[in-house]
Amino acid sequence: MATSLLAIVVDCRDPLSQANWWGAVLGRRVWERNAGEYEVSSPSGGTPLYFMGVPEPKSVKNRVHLDVTTDGSLDDEVAGLVAAGGTLVEMRQDPGTLANPDTWAVMLDPEGNEFCVLNAGSVTGMA
Numbered sequence: 001m002a003t004s005l006l007a008i009v010v011d012c013r014d015p016l017s018q019a020n021w022w023g024a025v026l027g028r029r030v031w032e033r034n035a036g037e038y039e040v041s042s043p044s045g046g047t048p049l050y051f052m053g054v055p056e057p058k059s060v061k062n063r064v065h066l067d068v069t070t071d072g073s074l075d076d077e078v079a080g081l082v083a084a085g086g087t088l089v090e091m092r093q094d095p096g097t098l099a100n101p102d103t104w105a106v107m108l109d110p111e112g113n114e115f116c117v118l119n120a121g122s123v124t125g126m127a
Helices: 015-026 074-083
Strands: 008-012 029-034 037-041 049-053 066-070 087-093 103-108 114-119
Touching: 008 015, 015 029, 015 037, 015 049, 066 074, 074 087, 074 103, 074 114
Parallel strands: 008 049, 066 114
Antiparallel strands: 029 037, 037 049, 087 103, 103 114
16 A cells, blocks of 8 residues: 655744744745635745644643754754744753764643654765
């Protein structure tokens, strides 16, 4: 069986606010796909993010999260994301004994969804 990834869907309390935040973070356009549902996508393609409203607040750690990269300084990117409404949870670094050690920031978006930020030039072992 062969399938394709259509989208990554994020349940949230305020879909427009979340879509606008992630659209700014990723430099992508935001548009209302259906009433109260917003897509964050790139004209050049790739997997879009859909933000859909739900009545309940987030209550536990995400089982799936996004990893985003920056070409610039990791510290500068984290500072910019915090200034935009994100929260730094902690900086992490793999032990040097791993085949592909990475350094990254664990963060929360404005609704508390976990995501990670890495410097694109320092990510190892990715195809």
